[in-house]
Amino acid sequence: MEQAKISTSQLFILMILFQLSNSLLIPLAMKAGRDSWLAILIAAAVSIFLFFIYRALYLYYPTLLLTDYTEKLIGKFLGRILAFLYILFFLYSAARVLREFGVMLLSFAFPETPLFVACAMMMLVVIYTVFKGIEVVARTGELLFVIMVMLAFFLFLLIAISGLIDISNLKPAFEDSPKILDTVFTETLYVPFGEIIVFTMIFPYLNQSKKLGKTGIAAISITGASLAFTTILNISVLGVPLIERSLFPLLTTIQSIQVGGFLQRLDVIFILALVIGGFFKVTVYTYCAVIGTASLFDIKEPSKLAYPMGMTVLFLSLIIASNYSEHIEEGLKIFPLYAQLPFQIILPVFLLIIAFLKNRKKG
Amino acid sequence: MSYRKFIKRKKPKEQSEDLEKVEPKSIGTSIKENLNIIKQKTGNSPDIIIRMLTFSHDPRVSTAIVHVDGLVDNPTINEFLVQSMEDSVQEKLEEKDIFKVFSEKVIAVSSLETRKDWDSLFQALLSGDTIILADGKKEALIASTRGGERRLVEQSDSEITLRGSKEGFTESINTNTALVRRIIKNPNLWVETMNLGKQTNTDLSIMYINGIVDTDIVKEVRQRLGRVDLDAILDSGYIEQVIEDESSGLFPTVTHTERPDAVAGNLLEGRVAIFVSGTPHVLIVPAVMIQFFQTPEDYYVRFPISTLIRMLRVFMFLISLIGPAFYVAATTFHQEMIPTDLLVIIASQTESVPFPAIVEALIMEVTFEILREAGLRMPNKISATISIVGALVIGQGVIQAGIVSPAMVIVVATTAIASLATPNYDIAISARLLRFAFMLSAAIAGFYGIILGLIMLIVHLVSLRSFGVPYMSPFAPLVPKGLKDTIMRGPIWSFNERPKSLHPQNPVRQGKHQKPLPPLKRRMVRTNTKEGDKNES
Amino acid sequence: MNRKWIIPFFMAIYLPLLSGCWSSIELRDLAIVSAYALDKNEDGTYVGTFQLINPMNVPGALQGGQSGQKPSIATYTATGGNPLEVADRASTKVSRDLYFAHTSLLVISEELAKEEGLSSILDAMERGLEFRTTTNIVISRDMKAGDFVQVLTAIDQVPAEKAIKSLEFTEKLYGENIATNLQKFIKAAVSTGKEPLVSGFTVEGDIKKAKTMEQLQSSEGEATIEVNGIGVFKEGKLMNWIEGDRSEGTLWVLDQIQQAPVNIDWKDKKEAISYKVVRQKTNVEAQTKDGKPVISVHIRAEGDLRAIDVPVNVTDPHVLFRIEKALQQKIKDEAEAAIHEAQKTKTDIFGFGEKLHQSDPHSWKKLEPAWQDVYFPALDVDVTVEAFIRRTGMRNNPYLFDLNKKSD
Known part of the structure; x- marks a missing residue:
C-alpha cells in the first residue's frame, strides 16, 4: 500500500467511471431484448448487496487490502495462494478489457492498424498513470468524469433535438419476465456491477471510512441509472432488432444524429468515450494487480511494478483469444461461470463468513 | 512516490571554503591600510570613490568616505554626509568616540550602523551605501545612501489591462x-x-x-x-x-x-x-494551473463577462494545443466526420499540394515559429518588414505556389492567434511545444492519438504539485467551493472564503451577505403605504 | 532511478509506431463517392455505377480552378457478383481509393428492386465500415440506375445532392414522397408489423445529352431529375407504386406530412380552395375487440388558406367552418383510399401491426404469422380527421368576392 488517501467523492467517481467504461458502449443485457434496461436496474439493485459484502469485509480490516486479509482469514499458505489468484484475476480482467477496447477501436475507426499497436499505445498511458499512484488515478478520474458528463449531456441534447427518440420502440414492456431475471444472473450482474470487487483493493485508501456505504450505494445506483438510461435511449432510437445486430449500439445511435446538416457524423464523441472508458478500466485493474503484488511479495516501491505488469497485461491481451468471436464466447460463457462467479460472489461470501466467525470468537 | 520527494530534499552542500585566507576578515585600525584593502579588492576601480576628511583641531583623526559612483543618491551624500561632516570638522570635538558624534549629531541619513567585517562592508558598499572609516577605529559606519538612476514606476508592457492600476514593478x-x-x-x-x-x-x-x-x-x-x-x-x-x-x-x-x-x-x-x-x-x-488563465482585470469587471472571457481563454489554450493536430487527424483519418460540402472544398484545395497533411502542418508551424521569433527580437522598425514578408511572401506566396493549402494556413493562423491571446506567456509556450507532440500523435493515430495525448497530459497535470498544493486544484482534487473562482468568476460578494487548497490560517475572507440589494420599497412587495409615503415610480 | 529509463523506454515503444500510419489516407488519394447506383445485367451480375466528386471542378471550391468548364462529377462503372465485389472491381479503374463515407445516395433500379430485392445489397452496405446508415435510398423508375447518376444538374453541382434536396423539399412542401435512409429501411424491413417505403425518381428528357456538358449550357437543360411516386416493399422486394393523391394519403397516415397543400372543391368548382398544412399530427391506436384487431387513425391538421378561386366570404366563421368540414372529408378520403390500396396489396406499410404489438403483445403473438396476408387486408380502420384553418393568408376576402358584390 502506498501512503496516499482518496476522498469519498473521488471514490464515488472512480466507481462510476470504472463500471460505466466499456459497458456504455457494448449491447448490455441484450438477452432481455426490449426490457434490457429493466435487467440492468435489477442487476444494479442486486449488486448493492454484493457491495455490502465487500464493505463488511473492509470494515473488519479497514487498513488492509483484499490480498492482505485473505492471509489473515484462511492462513498464510492458502491465503497467499488465494491472493495470488485474485491478482491473476485482475490481470486477466485488465487484459480482457484492453482486448475488447482494442478490437472496438480498430473495427470502426482504424481497420488497418495492428491490434498490438493500438493496445500498446493505450498501455503506455496506463503504465504512466499506474506509475503515478492511486492519487493521480483518482484525480484523473475527476477530470475525465467532467468530460464524460459534458459529452453525455451534449449527446442527449443532440439526440433529443434531432427528433430521433421514438418511445413506442420500448413498448410492449415486460414481455418475457423470466428472461429478464435470467439475464441478470448470468450476465449483467457480473459485468459491470460485480466488477466492483477490485475496489476492495482501493477501499483502504479512503479517508472517511464511515461514508463508504452511502458512497457505494450512490455510485452503484447512478451507474445503474445511467446504463439503463443509455439503453433506453438506444432502444428508442434504434429499436431492438437493430441493436441486436450492431456491435456498438451507442455508435449507431450517434451516427444517426443529423442536426442542421452540420452537426452530424459525430463519431469522434464515441472514440472519446471509448478511449476514456477503456483507459479507466484497464488502469484500475492494472493498479490493483500492481498494488496487490507489491503487498503480497513485500515490494518497497510498487510503482516499479507498473512497467512489468503493464507489459504482462499488454501481451496477455494479445494471446487470450485468436479472434474476437472466441473472445466474446469466453466472455459470455466461460469467464462469468468459472472466474467471475467465484471471485466476485462465492469467495467474498466465504471470506465474510470466516471473518465473522473469527471475530466473534475474539469478541 | 515521486510527489512526496520534495519533503526529503538533500541538504545543501557545505559552502566551499574561501581560498584567500590571507585576507583579514575584519577591519583593522589603520585607515590607510583599510583603504588599501578596499582599493586592492576592488582592483582600483575608478567608480569607487574615496574622499578623505581631516579634522583641523586634531590632525591625527582622519576619516574617509567611500561610496560607489552611480549607486548612491548624490544629493544625500553631498548635503547630509560631506557637507555636515565638513562643517563639523571646523568645530572642536569634545567626544572621543568620533562615530558617536557622527551618528548622533552630524550625519542626517535615515539609517546608520557600525560593522566590523569586510564582507558586510563590501556588501553594503556595493549595494549603494556609503562607508565611513575613521583612523584608529576597528569598525566602520555604514550610512544608507542607496539611490542613483532607476527606472520609474511605469505601466507594465507584458500585462496590460484596460481597467485597474497602471503601476508596474521596476527593477528596484x-x-x-x-x-x-x-x-x-x-x-x-x-x-x-x-x-x-x-x-x-x-x-x-x-x-x-x-x-x-x-x-x-x-x-x-x-x-x-x-x-x-x-x-x-x-x-x-x-x-x-x-x-x-x-x-x-x-x-x-x-x-x-x-x-x-x-x-x-x-x-x-x-x-x-x-x-x-x-x-x-x-x-x-x-x-495552480487555472491561475495562468486569470488576469487581475477579471476581478474588476462584471462577473458574467469575465466568466465568458475566462472560458474563451481556456478554449483558446485548447485550440493552440490541438488545433493543427485536429485538422491533421480529421483530414487524414476521419474524413467521414467532415461535412460533405466542406470536405469537397478542402479536397479541392489540397489537390495540388505535394505533401502529406502532417508535413504541410509542420512546414507552416515551423515557419510561423520562425516569424514569431524574428518579430519578437527585432527592433520595432524592422519587425514591420517581417510582418510584410510573413503575410505576403509566405502567406500569399505559399498558397499560390500550391505548396500549402489555404485551409492549412487558416488553421495555423488561428492557432497562432489563439496562442498569442493566452494571457500568460509561460503557459502559452508550453502549449506551443506540446502542439508539435500532438500533431505527431495525430499523424500516427488520428483522434485516438490526440485523445491518448490529452489523457496523458491530464495525468501529468494532476500529478504535479506546487509547494505541496495540487496543481489542478480546485478541479482535482475537487473543492466545490473553490470552483467559484476558476474558469468561472463568481461575483465578488460570493467570495466569502479563501481558496481551501492553500490551507489559509484565516479562511474567512469577508462578511456574509455582501450581495447588494435594491431598497425594499423598489421591490415588488405589497406594503401598506400610508398616506404621505413617498411613492415614486 | 526510474526516471532515467522512462524516456528511452517510451522512445523504444514509439519506434515501431513511426514506421507506418496504417489507417491514414491523404485527401488527394480519396475518390469521394457521392452516389452509388446498382443495376442488374442480363447474366445476373450486378452493375455498379459510381458517381465521384471531382473537387477541382466544383465551382467555388478553389479560386482560379477550372470550375464550370468540366463536369464536377465523374462516373465509373464496374460489374461483379455482389455489391462489394463491384466496388472492388471499380477501384481497379480509379486511380484513388473509393471512399463511401460521404455517399449520400444509393440508387437501385426498379428492375433490380423488383426481382432481387434489397436484402443482400443492404447487408453489404450496413456491414461495411464506410457506408453510413444515413445514406438515402431511391429507386430509378423505368430507367437504369446507372443513367440516373450520370445526369448532370445545373443548380446543384453534385447531382446526388440535387436528388436528395428535391427529395427533402418535396417531402416537406408537397408531401408526396418520403426520404428513406438505410437505417429506416432496415428497421421497417425486419419488423413483421411494418413495411418500408422508398421514393422513386425518373429523368424526363434526353438522357444521353444530359450526361454531357450540353446539359449545363442551356438554361432549360436537356433532362431533369424528378421525384415520382413511392415504392412499396414487401419482404425486401418492390411490390408496387403509390402515386399522386394516394401517396399523400399514405403520408397523412404515416405522420410524415409537413407542409402539404390540400385542394378542395367548392360549389362545383374543382380544386377551388387551396389549403396549406403547417402543423400536423397523426395518432394511430390499435386495440383488439373480441379477438379482432381494430385500428383507429386520428389526424389533426392546422394550416392556412392559400388560394381561393371562388367567391367566398372567408371572414365569416360559418363559411370557414364549412371549409374545414370539406377539408376533413378530403383528407379522410385520401387517407382511406391509401389504406385500402395498401390492404389490397397486402402490405402493412403503416406499421399498424407494430402498433398492435405495442398495445396488446399477447394477441399480437397469435396474429403475427398471418398478419400481412389475413388480418391486415381485413382490418377495420377508423379514420377521424380534424382540420383547422388558423389564418386566411394576407387578405381577408378574395377579390373575386368583391367583384361579385359589384356585379350584384
Missing part, C-alpha cells in the same frame, strides 16, 4: 515591496529579506500576510530558498527554476507577475511572493 526591490505595501496597509504584511548568489549578492524578499498564509508554505519557501547556492541570480527566472517542484516538466509551477495588484490579490488568498532585486517579475507561489 525596495520600490517593488513599497508598491505592494501601498495597496495592503496592514502590519501583518511581513517581509523577510535574504541575500543569494555567490557572485551577484542579489537581494531577495519574501512577502506574505501573517495570519492568512499557511505557515507550512512559508517554511517550505524558506527552506527551498535556503538551499539555493547559485553563482548568479540575474532574474527571478533563476530562482524560479531552482525552487520549482518539477523543473523538467513543461508546465510552470510558479507564476510571476509585473503588477502590484496581482501580487496583493495573491497574498490575500494566502500565497507567498518572492521579490528579486533587478527584475520587475515577482514570483508567486504556490501556483
Whole structure:
C-alpha cells in the first residue's frame, strides 16, 4: 500500500467511471431484448448487496487490502495462494478489457492498424498513470468524469433535438419476465456491477471510512441509472432488432444524429468515450494487480511494478483469444461461470463468513 | 512516490571554503591600510570613490568616505554626509568616540550602523551605501545612501489591462515591496529579506500576510530558498527554476507577475511572493494551473463577462494545443466526420499540394515559429518588414505556389492567434511545444492519438504539485467551493472564503451577505403605504 | 532511478509506431463517392455505377480552378457478383481509393428492386465500415440506375445532392414522397408489423445529352431529375407504386406530412380552395375487440388558406367552418383510399401491426404469422380527421368576392 488517501467523492467517481467504461458502449443485457434496461436496474439493485459484502469485509480490516486479509482469514499458505489468484484475476480482467477496447477501436475507426499497436499505445498511458499512484488515478478520474458528463449531456441534447427518440420502440414492456431475471444472473450482474470487487483493493485508501456505504450505494445506483438510461435511449432510437445486430449500439445511435446538416457524423464523441472508458478500466485493474503484488511479495516501491505488469497485461491481451468471436464466447460463457462467479460472489461470501466467525470468537 | 520527494530534499552542500585566507576578515585600525584593502579588492576601480576628511583641531583623526559612483543618491551624500561632516570638522570635538558624534549629531541619513567585517562592508558598499572609516577605529559606519538612476514606476508592457492600476514593478526591490505595501496597509504584511548568489549578492524578499498564509508554505519557501547556492541570480527566472517542484516538466509551477495588484490579490488568498532585486517579475507561489488563465482585470469587471472571457481563454489554450493536430487527424483519418460540402472544398484545395497533411502542418508551424521569433527580437522598425514578408511572401506566396493549402494556413493562423491571446506567456509556450507532440500523435493515430495525448497530459497535470498544493486544484482534487473562482468568476460578494487548497490560517475572507440589494420599497412587495409615503415610480 | 529509463523506454515503444500510419489516407488519394447506383445485367451480375466528386471542378471550391468548364462529377462503372465485389472491381479503374463515407445516395433500379430485392445489397452496405446508415435510398423508375447518376444538374453541382434536396423539399412542401435512409429501411424491413417505403425518381428528357456538358449550357437543360411516386416493399422486394393523391394519403397516415397543400372543391368548382398544412399530427391506436384487431387513425391538421378561386366570404366563421368540414372529408378520403390500396396489396406499410404489438403483445403473438396476408387486408380502420384553418393568408376576402358584390 502506498501512503496516499482518496476522498469519498473521488471514490464515488472512480466507481462510476470504472463500471460505466466499456459497458456504455457494448449491447448490455441484450438477452432481455426490449426490457434490457429493466435487467440492468435489477442487476444494479442486486449488486448493492454484493457491495455490502465487500464493505463488511473492509470494515473488519479497514487498513488492509483484499490480498492482505485473505492471509489473515484462511492462513498464510492458502491465503497467499488465494491472493495470488485474485491478482491473476485482475490481470486477466485488465487484459480482457484492453482486448475488447482494442478490437472496438480498430473495427470502426482504424481497420488497418495492428491490434498490438493500438493496445500498446493505450498501455503506455496506463503504465504512466499506474506509475503515478492511486492519487493521480483518482484525480484523473475527476477530470475525465467532467468530460464524460459534458459529452453525455451534449449527446442527449443532440439526440433529443434531432427528433430521433421514438418511445413506442420500448413498448410492449415486460414481455418475457423470466428472461429478464435470467439475464441478470448470468450476465449483467457480473459485468459491470460485480466488477466492483477490485475496489476492495482501493477501499483502504479512503479517508472517511464511515461514508463508504452511502458512497457505494450512490455510485452503484447512478451507474445503474445511467446504463439503463443509455439503453433506453438506444432502444428508442434504434429499436431492438437493430441493436441486436450492431456491435456498438451507442455508435449507431450517434451516427444517426443529423442536426442542421452540420452537426452530424459525430463519431469522434464515441472514440472519446471509448478511449476514456477503456483507459479507466484497464488502469484500475492494472493498479490493483500492481498494488496487490507489491503487498503480497513485500515490494518497497510498487510503482516499479507498473512497467512489468503493464507489459504482462499488454501481451496477455494479445494471446487470450485468436479472434474476437472466441473472445466474446469466453466472455459470455466461460469467464462469468468459472472466474467471475467465484471471485466476485462465492469467495467474498466465504471470506465474510470466516471473518465473522473469527471475530466473534475474539469478541 | 515521486510527489512526496520534495519533503526529503538533500541538504545543501557545505559552502566551499574561501581560498584567500590571507585576507583579514575584519577591519583593522589603520585607515590607510583599510583603504588599501578596499582599493586592492576592488582592483582600483575608478567608480569607487574615496574622499578623505581631516579634522583641523586634531590632525591625527582622519576619516574617509567611500561610496560607489552611480549607486548612491548624490544629493544625500553631498548635503547630509560631506557637507555636515565638513562643517563639523571646523568645530572642536569634545567626544572621543568620533562615530558617536557622527551618528548622533552630524550625519542626517535615515539609517546608520557600525560593522566590523569586510564582507558586510563590501556588501553594503556595493549595494549603494556609503562607508565611513575613521583612523584608529576597528569598525566602520555604514550610512544608507542607496539611490542613483532607476527606472520609474511605469505601466507594465507584458500585462496590460484596460481597467485597474497602471503601476508596474521596476527593477528596484525596495520600490517593488513599497508598491505592494501601498495597496495592503496592514502590519501583518511581513517581509523577510535574504541575500543569494555567490557572485551577484542579489537581494531577495519574501512577502506574505501573517495570519492568512499557511505557515507550512512559508517554511517550505524558506527552506527551498535556503538551499539555493547559485553563482548568479540575474532574474527571478533563476530562482524560479531552482525552487520549482518539477523543473523538467513543461508546465510552470510558479507564476510571476509585473503588477502590484496581482501580487496583493495573491497574498490575500494566502500565497507567498518572492521579490528579486533587478527584475520587475515577482514570483508567486504556490501556483495552480487555472491561475495562468486569470488576469487581475477579471476581478474588476462584471462577473458574467469575465466568466465568458475566462472560458474563451481556456478554449483558446485548447485550440493552440490541438488545433493543427485536429485538422491533421480529421483530414487524414476521419474524413467521414467532415461535412460533405466542406470536405469537397478542402479536397479541392489540397489537390495540388505535394505533401502529406502532417508535413504541410509542420512546414507552416515551423515557419510561423520562425516569424514569431524574428518579430519578437527585432527592433520595432524592422519587425514591420517581417510582418510584410510573413503575410505576403509566405502567406500569399505559399498558397499560390500550391505548396500549402489555404485551409492549412487558416488553421495555423488561428492557432497562432489563439496562442498569442493566452494571457500568460509561460503557459502559452508550453502549449506551443506540446502542439508539435500532438500533431505527431495525430499523424500516427488520428483522434485516438490526440485523445491518448490529452489523457496523458491530464495525468501529468494532476500529478504535479506546487509547494505541496495540487496543481489542478480546485478541479482535482475537487473543492466545490473553490470552483467559484476558476474558469468561472463568481461575483465578488460570493467570495466569502479563501481558496481551501492553500490551507489559509484565516479562511474567512469577508462578511456574509455582501450581495447588494435594491431598497425594499423598489421591490415588488405589497406594503401598506400610508398616506404621505413617498411613492415614486 | 526510474526516471532515467522512462524516456528511452517510451522512445523504444514509439519506434515501431513511426514506421507506418496504417489507417491514414491523404485527401488527394480519396475518390469521394457521392452516389452509388446498382443495376442488374442480363447474366445476373450486378452493375455498379459510381458517381465521384471531382473537387477541382466544383465551382467555388478553389479560386482560379477550372470550375464550370468540366463536369464536377465523374462516373465509373464496374460489374461483379455482389455489391462489394463491384466496388472492388471499380477501384481497379480509379486511380484513388473509393471512399463511401460521404455517399449520400444509393440508387437501385426498379428492375433490380423488383426481382432481387434489397436484402443482400443492404447487408453489404450496413456491414461495411464506410457506408453510413444515413445514406438515402431511391429507386430509378423505368430507367437504369446507372443513367440516373450520370445526369448532370445545373443548380446543384453534385447531382446526388440535387436528388436528395428535391427529395427533402418535396417531402416537406408537397408531401408526396418520403426520404428513406438505410437505417429506416432496415428497421421497417425486419419488423413483421411494418413495411418500408422508398421514393422513386425518373429523368424526363434526353438522357444521353444530359450526361454531357450540353446539359449545363442551356438554361432549360436537356433532362431533369424528378421525384415520382413511392415504392412499396414487401419482404425486401418492390411490390408496387403509390402515386399522386394516394401517396399523400399514405403520408397523412404515416405522420410524415409537413407542409402539404390540400385542394378542395367548392360549389362545383374543382380544386377551388387551396389549403396549406403547417402543423400536423397523426395518432394511430390499435386495440383488439373480441379477438379482432381494430385500428383507429386520428389526424389533426392546422394550416392556412392559400388560394381561393371562388367567391367566398372567408371572414365569416360559418363559411370557414364549412371549409374545414370539406377539408376533413378530403383528407379522410385520401387517407382511406391509401389504406385500402395498401390492404389490397397486402402490405402493412403503416406499421399498424407494430402498433398492435405495442398495445396488446399477447394477441399480437397469435396474429403475427398471418398478419400481412389475413388480418391486415381485413382490418377495420377508423379514420377521424380534424382540420383547422388558423389564418386566411394576407387578405381577408378574395377579390373575386368583391367583384361579385359589384356585379350584384
